[in-house]
Amino acid sequence: xxxxxxxxxxxxxxxxxxxxxxxxxxxxxxxxxxxxxxxxxxxxxxxxxxxxxxxxxxxxxxxxxxxxxxxxxxxxxxxxxxxxxxxxxxxxxxxxxxxxxxxxxxxxxxxxxxxxxxxxxxxxxxxxxxxxxxxxxxxxxxxxxxxxxxxxxxxxxxxxxxxxxxxxxxxxxxxxxxxxxxxxxxxxxxxxxxxxxxxxxxxxxxxxxxxxxxxxxxxxxxxxxxxxxxxxxxxxxxxxxxxxxxxxxxxxxxxxxxxxxxxxxxxxxxxxxxxxxxxxxxxxxxxxxxxxxxxxxxxxxxxxxxxxxxxxxx
Amino acid sequence: xxxxxxxxxxxxxxxxxxxxxxxxxxxxxxxxxxxxxxxxxxxxxxxxxxxxxxxxxxxxxxxxxxxxxxxxxxxxxxxxxxxxxxxxxxxxxxxxxxxxxxxxxxxxxxxxxxxxxxxxxxxxxxxxxxxxxxxxxxxxxxxxxxxxxxxxxxxxxxxxxxxxxxxxxxxxxxxxxxxxxxxxxxxxxxxxxxxxxxxxxxxxxxxxxxxxxxxxxxxxxxxxxxxxxxxxxxxxxxxxxxxxxxxxxxxxxxxxxxxxxxxxxxxxxxxxxxxxxxxxxxxxxxxxxxxxxxxxxxxxxxxxxxxxxxxxxxxxxxxxxxxxxxxxxxxxxxxxxxxxxxxxxxxxxxxxxxxxxxxxxxxxxxxxxxxxxxxxxxxxxxxxxxxxxxxxxxxxxxxxxxxxx
Numbered sequence: 001x002x003x004x005x006x007x008x009x010x011x012x013x014x015x016x017x018x019x020x021x022x023x024x025x026x027x028x029x030x031x032x033x034x035x036x037x038x039x040x041x042x043x044x045x046x047x048x049x050x051x052x053x054x055x056x057x058x059x060x061x062x063x064x065x066x067x068x069x070x071x072x073x074x075x076x077x078x079x080x081x082x083x084x085x086x087x088x089x090x091x092x093x094x095x096x097x098x099x100x101x102x103x104x105x106x107x108x109x110x111x112x113x114x115x116x117x118x119x120x121x122x123x124x125x126x127x128x129x130x131x132x133x134x135x136x137x138x139x140x141x142x143x144x145x146x147x148x149x150x151x152x153x154x155x156x157x158x159x160x161x162x163x164x165x166x167x168x169x170x171x172x173x174x175x176x177x178x179x180x181x182x183x184x185x186x187x188x189x190x191x192x193x194x195x196x197x198x199x200x201x202x203x204x205x206x207x208x209x210x211x212x213x214x215x216x217x218x219x220x221x222x223x224x225x226x227x228x229x230x231x232x233x234x235x236x237x238x239x240x241x242x243x244x245x246x247x248x249x250x251x252x253x254x255x256x257x258x259x260x261x262x263x264x265x266x267x268x269x270x271x272x273x274x275x276x277x278x279x280x281x282x283x284x285x286x287x288x289x290x291x292x293x294x295x296x297x298x299x300x301x302x303x304x305x306x307x308x309x310x311x312x313x314x
Numbered sequence: 315x316x317x318x319x320x321x322x323x324x325x326x327x328x329x330x331x332x333x334x335x336x337x338x339x340x341x342x343x344x345x346x347x348x349x350x351x352x353x354x355x356x357x358x359x360x361x362x363x364x365x366x367x368x369x370x371x372x373x374x375x376x377x378x379x380x381x382x383x384x385x386x387x388x389x390x391x392x393x394x395x396x397x398x399x400x401x402x403x404x405x406x407x408x409x410x411x412x413x414x415x416x417x418x419x420x421x422x423x424x425x426x427x428x429x430x431x432x433x434x435x436x437x438x439x440x441x442x443x444x445x446x447x448x449x450x451x452x453x454x455x456x457x458x459x460x461x462x463x464x465x466x467x468x469x470x471x472x473x474x475x476x477x478x479x480x481x482x483x484x485x486x487x488x489x490x491x492x493x494x495x496x497x498x499x500x501x502x503x504x505x506x507x508x509x510x511x512x513x514x515x516x517x518x519x520x521x522x523x524x525x526x527x528x529x530x531x532x533x534x535x536x537x538x539x540x541x542x543x544x545x546x547x548x549x550x551x552x553x554x555x556x557x558x559x560x561x562x563x564x565x566x567x568x569x570x571x572x573x574x575x576x577x578x579x580x581x582x583x584x585x586x587x588x589x590x591x592x593x594x595x596x597x598x599x600x601x602x603x604x605x606x607x608x609x610x611x612x613x614x615x616x617x618x619x620x621x622x623x624x625x626x627x628x629x630x631x632x633x634x635x636x637x638x639x640x641x642x643x644x645x646x647x648x649x650x651x652x653x654x655x656x657x658x659x660x661x662x663x664x665x666x667x668x669x670x671x672x673x674x675x676x677x678x679x680x681x682x683x684x685x686x687x688x689x690x691x692x693x694x695x696x697x698x699x700x701x702x703x704x705x706x707x708x709x710x711x712x713x714x715x716x717x718x719x
Contacts, residue, residue, distance in 0.1 A: 060544075060608075063544065102643055102648060103642060103643060103648065103650055103651065117650055119649040119650060120649070121451070121452060121647070121649040122647070122648070122649040122650070137451065138451075139404065139451065139452075175683065177683060178683070178685060180685075186586075189586065189587055189687050189689075190587075190685040190687060191685065191687070192687070193687065193689045193691065213685055223685065247689075249689060249690055249691075265689075265690060266688065
C-alpha cells in the first residue's frame with residue numbers, strides 16, 4: 001500500500017467516530033468477492049446527522065435533500081486501495097437529487113446498470129435510494145475495470161426505482177446536464193437566492209422542485225424552476241413570503257396575488273408566478289418577461305409515468 | 315484593470331437605498347402587470363430580518379497594526395504565473411514548480427529571491443507554512459510547492475527547524491502526505507486531533523487538544539454556540555471535532571505564540587458559489603469551534619478571523635496553488651470537476667487574490683456550463699476586508715500581472 005493510501009485511511013479512521021450500531025440497508029462486497037480485493041480495516045457507518053464527521057464541507061446539501069446513512073468501507077489489493085462511500089438517502093428522488101447535484105451524468109452506458117460518471121480516481125452512481133462513490137486512492141488507469149466491478153456488484157442488488165415524473169414539471173429542451181431536483185434553499189442557490197431561509201416552504205412541506213437551465217433565443221441562459229404544493233393556498237403563502245421577505249439585492253418591480261417580478265443587481269429579471277398548486281420561476285432575463293394576465297383555475301394533476309428507467313437504458 | 319463592475323443593488327452614487335426606492339414607487343409610479351408594493355411588506359421585512367451578529371471584530375481593529383500587517387507591502391497586487399509544463403500527466407514537475415515560484419516571488423516584489431526574502435522575514439523568525447490538505451490526492455496543496463517554499467527559506471538562511479508546515483487537523487495533514495518522513499528537518503504540526511468515540515476527552519474531562527488553543531486569543535460571536543448545530547449527531551460529536559462549543563473560537567497557540575510569520579498556501583477551488591482559497595484557508599483553518607459559524611456567518615468569518623492581530627500582522631505571503639483547479643463541488647474532491655490549470659497566484663494581499671480568483675473561477679464555471687450564482691453575498695466578505703483596510707477588493711484598484719511561460 002502506498003503511503004498516500006495509508007494516510008487516506010488513517011484520515012477516515014480518525015474522522016470516523018460512531019460505532020456501527022445503525023447500519024445502512026445496502027450490503028457492500030465481502031472480502032474476495034471481487035477477485036484479488038480484501039476488505040481493509042476501515043469500516044464505518046454514519047447515520048442521521050453524523051455526516052459532518054465524515055464530510056468536511058459540502059454535507060449540508062445531503063441533509064437538505066434527505067440523508068439517512070453512510071457506509072464507508074476500505075478494500076485493498078496489494079498496493080492499491082479503494083474506499084467505497086455508500087450514501088443511503090431517504091428516498092430514490094433524494095438519491096437522484098444528490099447525484100445530479102454532484103454533477104453525475106444523465107445516463108448509463110450499457111456496461112453499467114445505473115446512472116454513473118467515472119474517471120480514474122472516482123466512480124459515482126445512483127440507483128434506488130443509494131448514491132455511491134468509489135474512490136481509487138492511487139488513480140491507476142489499470143484499476144478502472146475493478147472500479148466498475150465493485151460498482152456493478154453494489155448496483156446489481158438494488159431494484160430500479162419507480163418513476164417520479166418530476167421532469168414533467170418543466171418544458172423540454174433544457175441544457176443537457178442542468179436538470180436538478182431541489183428540496184430547499186441550498187439547492188435553489190444554483191438558480192436564485194430569494195431571501196433568507198426556506199421562504200418557499202419546501203422543506204417544511206416535503207416538496208421536491210424541478211429546475212433546469214435553457215438557452216432562450218439561442219443566446220440568454222434562463223433558469224426555470226417549478227414546484228407543486230399540497231394546496232393552492234400553500235403555493236399562495238409561499239409567494240406571499242417571498243414578496244414580504246425578498247432578498248435585499250432583488251428589487252421588486254411589480255406584484256400581484258399571483259406573481260412577483262423582480263430585478264436583480266445585474267439588471268436581470270426574474271418572475272415568480274403561482275397558478276393553483278404550481279409555483280413557477282423563470283430567472284435571468286435580460287429584460288422583463290411578460291407577466292401572465294390570467295390564471296387558470298384548473299387543478300393540477302400529477303403525471304407519473306408508468307415506467308421511468310433511471311438507468312436510461314430503455 | 316477592471317475585472318467587473320462593483321456590485322450594487324441600487325445606484326449608490328445617488329445615495330438611493332432600497333427603502334427610498336420603494337417609497338418612490340409607492341408614491342404613484344405605474345408598473346405594468348401588477349400592483350406596486352406597499353409599505354407594510356417592508357415593515358414586515360424589517361421586523362423579520364435578524365439583527366447583525368455581534369463579534370469582537372472591533373477589538374481586533376483597535377490593536378495598532380504591526381509592521382507586516384495586511385495587506386502588506388503590495389496591496390492590490392496579484393501575480394499570476396502559468397506554465398503548462400508543470401504537469402506531465404498526473405505528475406507535478408518539481409523543477410517547473412520551483413521556477414514558477416521564483417518567477418512569482420520576483421515579479422511580486424520586483425527584487426531577486428534573496429532580497430525578497432528580506433522584505434518578508436527577519437533573523438529569528440519562525441515561519442509557518444499553512445497548507446490545505448482537503449481533497450487529496452488531486453486537489454490539496456501540492457507537496458512540490460511546499461518543497462519550493464522550504465527551499466527558498468532555507469537557501470536564504472532560515473534554519474529548517476524554524477519552519478513549520480501546519481494545518482488544523484493532524485489526520486488531514488497525514489492524508490495529504492504532509493509527514494515528517496516526506497519533509498525531513500522541518501516540523502509538521504496540527505492544531506488538533508480527533509479521538510475515537512469518547513476518547514477525545516482527557517483525564518481532566520477536556521478535549522485532548524484543548525491545550526493547543528490559546529484561551530486569551532479568540533473570535534467571539536455573541537449568541538452563536540456550538541450546541542445543537544445541524545449536521546452533528548449531538549454536542550459531544552461536535553465537541554470532538556471542534557474542541558470547544560461555546561461562543562468563543564480560540565486561535566491555535568501555534569499561531570498566537572510560536573509562529574512569527576505565516577505563508578499561506580491555498581488551493582484554487584470552489585465552495586458552493588464562493589471560493590475556498592486564500593482567506594478561507596486561514597479563516598476557517600487557524601482556530602477551533604468553527605462548525606457553529608458556517609450558517610450564521612459563512613464567508614464573513616474569513617475576513618473577521620484574519621483581522622485578528624495574530625494573523626493580520628504575521629501573514630506575509632499568499633500563494634494560491636492552481637496547478638490543478640476544481641470548479642465545482644469543492645472543497646472536497648470531485649474528480650470530474652478537476653482540471654489542469656497550470657497556474658500559481660502570488661500576493662501579500664489575500665483579498666485582492668481572492669477577488670481575482672473568484673472572478674476567474676466564475677468564468678471557468680460559466681465556461682463549463684455550471685449554474686453560476688453571482689449573488690453579492692458570496693463576495694461581501696472581500697469588500698468587508700477592503701473596508702477594514704486589510705486588502706483591496708475593488709477590481710479597479712487591483713493590479714493583476716499575468717505571465718505565461
